Amino acid sequence: MNAQANLLTFVQExxxxxxxxxxxLAQAVPFDNPDWNYKGYSExxxxxxxxxxxxxxxxxxxxxxxxxxxxxxxxxxxxxDLPPAKTIVCIGSYGYDWTKGxxxxxxxTFQEAIISARDSEANIDYEDPTLNPHFTFQEEDKAPHTxxxxxxxxxxxxxxxxxxxxxAGYALWRLGSExxxxxxxxxxxxxxxxxxxVRRMVYGYDVDFQGTGELLKVIAEPHDGERDITVDPxxxxxxxxxxxxLPSSYVIERAGDHPAMSY
Numbered sequence: 001m002n003a004q005a006n007l008l009t010f011v012q013e014x015x016x017x018x019x020x021x022x023x024x025l026a027q028a029v030p031f032d033n034p035d036w037n038y039k040g041y042s043e044x045x046x047x048x049x050x051x052x053x054x055x056x057x058x059x060x061x062x063x064x065x066x067x068x069x070x071x072x073x074x075x076x077x078x079x080x081d082l083p084p085a086k087t088i089v090c091i092g093s094y095g096y097d098w099t100k101g102x103x104x105x106x107x108x109t110f111q112e113a114i115i116s117a118r119d120s121e122a123n124i125d126y127e128d129p130t131l132n133p134h135f136t137f138q139e140e141d142k143a144p145h146t147x148x149x150x151x152x153x154x155x156x157x158x159x160x161x162x163x164x165x166x167x168a169g170y171a172l173w174r175l176g177s178e179x180x181x182x183x184x185x186x187x188x189x190x191x192x193x194x195x196x197x198v199r200r201m202v203y204g205y206d207v208d209f210q211g212t213g214e215l216l217k218v219i220a221e222p223h224d225g226e227r228d229i230t231v232d233p234x235x236x237x238x239x240x241x242x243x244x245x246l247p248s249s250y251v252i253e254r255a256g257d258h259p260a261m262s263y
Contacts, residue, residue: 004035012044028090030054032074039081046086049171050078052158053092053150058105062098062146066154067130068237072161079165089162090171091186093178095149099139109177111204111249113149114225118246120145126241131157133241152181152198153229153238159185160237163192180204195238201225203247213257220251 015025026047029036031054042048055070056063064070079087095108097116108116117124120137127134134148159170172178172186184197191197203222210219225247230240 004037008037008040008044011041015044015046026088031078032070038078042082042086047088047168048082048086049088049090050075051090051173053090053094053173056096056148058096058098058107059103062096062105062148064127064130064132064134065094065096065148065150066092066158067132068154068157068161069129071158075162075165084165084167087165087167088169088171089158089167090173091155091158091182092150092173093155093182094174095147098146100144100146108147108149109204109206110149110151110179111206113147114204114246115208116145116147117243118248122147124243126153128239131237131239133243151179152185152201153195153227153241155179155182156185156192156195156198157237160192163189176205193236195229195231195236198238199227199229201227201243201247203249206249208249208251209254210251211254211257213255215254215256217253217255218250219253220248222249223247 011027018025024046026049027041027045028049028051029038029041031050031052038048052071052075053066055066075089093110095110095113096105097108098105117135122135122137124133124135132148132154133151134146136144136146138144170186172182180202181198181200185191202224226244228242228244229238231237232239
């Protein structure tokens with residue numbers, strides 16, 4: 001608590017120093033932590049950025065990263081104290097892979113989560129009522145994995161739920177790890193009520209290498225995927241999704257690796 005008081009004082013002093021220069025001060029804060037003086041930080045900054053993710057995090061137990069109910073309940077609490085014109089809602093778009101027996105989960109990009117589901121032949125479940133996708137699988141050594149991630153469907157629901165507050169804007173954590181289909185709705189208010197725009201899934205940013213060695217062969221070219229969605233006609237929220245076909249980037253097979261051979 002002493003650190004919090006000192007941090008608030010520092011932010012207040014920083015803001016006072018910035019103002020004569022016309023510089024903007026924005027501060028990112030956790031979405032749900034009673035130790036944080038949200039109102040005080042908002043008053044001491046130009047923008048307060050609510051990190052609306054990590055309900056479950058890498059060093060904790062497996063679970064949804066930002067369940068829809070958790071997101072909405074905390075947004076209601078925060079917006080009781082915060083002026084919308086100074087509030088930015090930060091949407092998550094990444095995943096965690098928890099392996100039983102490991103102390104910390106591996107952080108995944110959306111594309112890595114999709115590749116993992118494809119390679120393990122796992123079914124991706126859009127968990128109700130969390131409305132966060134997840135799946136489980138076992139490695140060859142029988143180690144069980146639990147993967148939760150966020151995608152364009154979860155982002156659509158969150159942005160739609162937050163849109164009624166008329167906040168200053170939205171931010172994304174983190175660039176490069178997102179479901180590329182998120183850009184069909186992100187910063188496009190005209191699509192906040194059009195869930196069908198997330199049906200098409202475009203391929204990710206990274207090349208998928210398989211195997212080892214210096215001999216490379218292209219075995220698959222980029223192609224889009226498709227998700228089927230179920231929409232609640234009363235709320236226009238996506239209440240279920242099915243990954244009918246997974247998107248893919250270039251898939252490169254690597255071969256020619258012979259560790260026992262000398263040259």
